[in-house]
Amino acid sequence: MRVEFVEPFVRAGISVMESVSVGRPERGQLSMRHLKFTTQQVTIVAGVTGDVRGQVLYGMSLVTAEKIATAMLQEPVMTFDELATSAIAELGNMITGNAIMYLAEKGFNCVITPPSVIRGMNVEISTPVPALVVPLITQFGKVEINIALAEVAKQDQASTVGGDGQRGLSAVQQS
Amino acid sequence: MSKRVLIVDDAMFIRHTLKRIISEAGYQVAGEADNGQAGVEQYKNLKPDAVFLDITMPVMDGLQALQEIKTFDPNAVVIMCTALGQESMVMEALKAGAKDYIVKPFQPDRVINGLAKAIGS
Numbered sequence: 001m002r003v004e005f006v007e008p009f010v011r012a013g014i015s016v017m018e019s020v021s022v023g024r025p026e027r028g029q030l031s032m033r034h035l036k037f038t039t040q041q042v043t044i045v046a047g048v049t050g051d052v053r054g055q056v057l058y059g060m061s062l063v064t065a066e067k068i069a070t071a072m073l074q075e076p077v078m079t080f081d082e083l084a085t086s087a088i089a090e091l092g093n094m095i096t097g098n099a100i101m102y103l104a105e106k107g108f109n110c111v112i113t114p115p116s117v118i119r120g121m122n123v124e125i126s127t128p129v130p131a132l133v134v135p136l137i138t139q140f141g142k143v144e145i146n147i148a149l150a151e152v153a154k155q156d157q158a159s160t161v162g163g164d165g166q167r168g169l170s171a172v173q174q175s
Numbered sequence: 176m177s178k179r180v181l182i183v184d185d186a187m188f189i190r191h192t193l194k195r196i197i198s199e200a201g202y203q204v205a206g207e208a209d210n211g212q213a214g215v216e217q218y219k220n221l222k223p224d225a226v227f228l229d230i231t232m233p234v235m236d237g238l239q240a241l242q243e244i245k246t247f248d249p250n251a252v253v254i255m256c257t258a259l260g261q262e263s264m265v266m267e268a269l270k271a272g273a274k275d276y277i278v279k280p281f282q283p284d285r286v287i288n289g290l291a292k293a294i295g296s
Contacts, residue, residue, distance in 0.1 A: 016280055019280040019282070020280050072188065073188070073191070073192075082187060083187055083188060083191060086186050086187035086188035086189075086191075087188040089186060089188070090186045090188045090189060090279075093186065093231065093258050093279075094258045094279045094280050096258070097231070097257065097258025097259045097260065097278075097279065098258060098260060098278075100259070100261065101259070101260040101261045101278075104261035104262070104263065105261075109261070109263065111231070111259070112231055112258070112259070113231065114185055114231055114232060114233055
């Protein structure tokens with residue numbers, strides 16, 4: 001868990017939300033959450049693997065999710081159906097995808113897994129590392145980004161580093 | 176006759192949005208698939224003029240699907256459309272024969288311009 005992993009997600013969250021007609025969100029206070037936490041009404045789970053591994057979870061209320069899906073689809077969401085769920089999942093996918101592009105600029109090369117959406121409050125989720133939490137406050141309500149990522153130990157990836165000098169250098173500088 | 180386009184993306188939302196954008200621009204949606212393997216099969220059956228192909232998908236990812244489509248038809252026009260924008264991924268796709276690379280979230284103009292440049296309007 002490193003604070004430097006937060007900025008790419010905040011930057012990506014702001015630019016993606018602006019681009020999908022949600023509008024520019026405000027950044028809330030950064031906090032830390034321990035290994036377990038309970039879900040909000042709608043939670044998107046995206047996996048990250050590569051130089052940095054773990055999960056990023058995006059939590060929001062159902063009302064917020066419906067309003068965001070309406071903005072993304074440019075048509076009213078009457079019930080939170082498969083299409084609306086897919087829009088919300090894609091929001092998580094786009095923010096995570098854009099964020100790992102910024103992580104790549106810092107020398108961390110990663111890929112993401114297709115997102116899942118959990119519906120229902122108080123589902124207990126355990127993450128392998130404590131999460132850094134940053135809320136983005138949109139005109140439709142709060143979207144909480146939980147970043148539970150850790151850099152993979154160098155010996156674990158020795159076989160995959162293969163000539164990527166930039167990556168090695170940045171690891172030395174940051175340690 | 177309008178040009179035919181295949182859409183391959185696991186997200187129903189993206190298929191829905193792309194369908195709307197490209198049909199409003201006068202193209203025909205030949206078909207859609209929600210993973211890379213189904214996309215390759217659809218390509219073989221439908222022989223569309225162009226394909227929009229996501230990368231992060233279950234069953235078979237878009238980079239592998241791109242290779243299989245290009246093996247089947249070296250002249251296939253494939254436009255990658257993905258949330259992954261890092262340079263290494265873009266280079267890999269272009270080297271494997273992708274015609275264009277669109278990073279999500281996209282604006283309708285970007286999709287239509289990419290398509291027009293690749294196959295004409």
